[in-house]
Amino acid sequence: MNTRLTALGAACLLLPLSAGAASVAIEVLDAAGQPLADAAVYAEPATGPSSARPGKTVEIEQKGRKFIPTVTVIQAGTGITFPNNDSVRHHVYSFSPAKIFELKLYSGEPANPVHFDKPGTVVIGCNIHDQMAAYIHVVPTPHFAKTDAAGRVKLDGLAPGKYQLKAWHYGLPPGSPVAEQAMAVTGDAAAAFTLNVKQRPAGN
């Protein structure tokens, strides 16, 4: 733990000082204190949903009868394409209230991306291959990222002000609220979350 904190401190010292904008380094752990990869971490300005334009279209590939990546975090309004790079056909669907959709049995890349306009968690599956599952977490802010294997992430470019920092992981029991904490950003800072996840599928 000490080594990790020291490493984090050293990384912060190396950051260039950009005028006005701050970085917040965040670490996400499970209840046993182990780092949690693939957690969605985001900062919502207290002033309300961002009017920033969503980023460009992202991709969730189907390869080896798996969705890659397992977890995707996007700003509301972003489109996702679902290229099928397998030789078998897939039938991608979601019954999640945040986005109900279906891409009927297909090969190759569907003509149009699917747009996700509503914040929330969208669980996708394949009608043909029951074991295929992936998670899309849609957030109302351009300030988001996904934790790395060490459970760490850095949100850059935050203007000084009040934020609600949030963290979500697909291993949280379905329907449980995202973890959150208020943060007043005045300069570079650090924060941590502990998430009580119920499942940690291998290989993700």
Ligand SMILES: [Cu+2]
């Ligand atoms: Cu399939």
